[in-house]
Amino acid sequence: MITKVLIAEDHESANISLQKTLEDLAIADTAHAYYCDDALNKVAIALKAGSSFDLLITDLYFEPDACKQTLSGGMELIAAARKIQPDLKILVFSAENRPATIDLLYSQLDIDGFVRKARNDARELKEAINEIAKHRRYFPRHIRQLIEKRNVYAFSEFDIRIITLLAQGMLQKDIPDHLQQNGIKPSGLSSIEKRLNQMKEALGFSKNEQLVAYCKDLGAI
């Protein structure tokens, strides 16, 4: 049963609607955090006081402002919170729609549910919370489809490095030097060409511009 919830969300309006949604579910014991550091702090304090939170609802992206934060965003908050309270249920509520990121949340950070800020998000929130209360994970079907459809090619660190450099305007012929200076191997121009070709081949592309666009959509760069 979920009775005590922490909402980590910088948007005041999103906080209001989350509050309202929780009220509809008869969950009255809610706390709000507008910054990641504060959220983690509240989790720790509640844990020490023996009245730990059952559920953390968090956004992924927090707008930076004057308050310097040690946690850079929702991802780090999730990892940190799980570290100090492994049984904490976590529901991500975000506008994120890049499959790679959502996939990462499920597979690496092991979250319990993801609801995208979209058309029927309030209804989905309720469904998600109900599912999580029953110790089930909440995977909306359209999210699963996104992940399965897009997960065609797994980029390596090396791949991402090359594409990032291209997207930053570095000439292909200048990449070998750069890689060597950073102690990355292989660094030969032919190796770079080979890698780019394999990626394009695997995805049915013909130009580097397509790779850049694809990686941007995936959130890989």
Added chain:
Amino acid sequence: MITKVLIAEDHESANISLQKTLEDLAIADTAHAYYCDDALNKVAIALKAGSSFDLLITDLYFEPDACKQTLSGGMELIAAARKIQPDLKILVFSAENRPATIDLLYSQLDIDGFVRKARNDARELKEAINEIAKHRRYFPRHIRQLIEKRNVYAFSEFDIRIITLLAQGMLQKDIPDHLQQNGIKPSGLSSIEKRLNQMKEALGFSKNEQLVAYCKDLGAI
């Protein structure tokens, strides 16, 4: 005095918080539209019935779904609504933060206020509505600063077309044929090269890959 408000917003959660915020301002007469077409329709009906809306609060981006719409988004809705009811006050509530777009809203579409979905958005909404009720426009300071920066490049239809084709893998040398077949001019290869050069120059880029990455980040393609 503002007493009757129409909310055009596809996100259920945003609708909830807007509703709540309006309640706080003692504005009870609110209507909701989850699609642009429906919003325009409601404006028209209310106008004909002699009980027109005082204020339209609208998002800019509406997620496409099964319901085919004639209005593509908030921009078109604003223009269409103003056309049938010129005295309608319009407040845009959006996550948009590109100065060029916000500037366009004020200078071309002549909106009465813009509140960005961000940290203190609920408070800003109240301020904005109060200002608009006094027939003043609401320009948050940080928005003004964004606009003044102006160091952004405004892409034309033609620019976007070219970059989109590149991002889809079309060879630069094949673009002229494609443009001619679609009756777009100019279509010469030199014109395309010139345009690409101007864009890169304006943004301090050297490669097409950078343009693709930049446009992806902007959501322009």
Added chain:
DNA sequence: ACTTTTTTTACGGGAAACCGTAATGGGTGG
């Protein structure tokens, strides 16, 4: 209608990228 200005297109030399092939180098097993 004619000139001027601007935009668009055509062309050519040089740089970068693409692609296949060959040579090099570092491990592994014999």
Added chain:
DNA sequence: CCACCCATTACGGTTTCCCGTAAAAAAAGT
């Protein structure tokens, strides 16, 4: 130590892209 395999690198020819210049076409001004 040698032979072998694999990954990496080097090289040369071709295509595409880049960039400057000039011709042609279109638009604007007189």
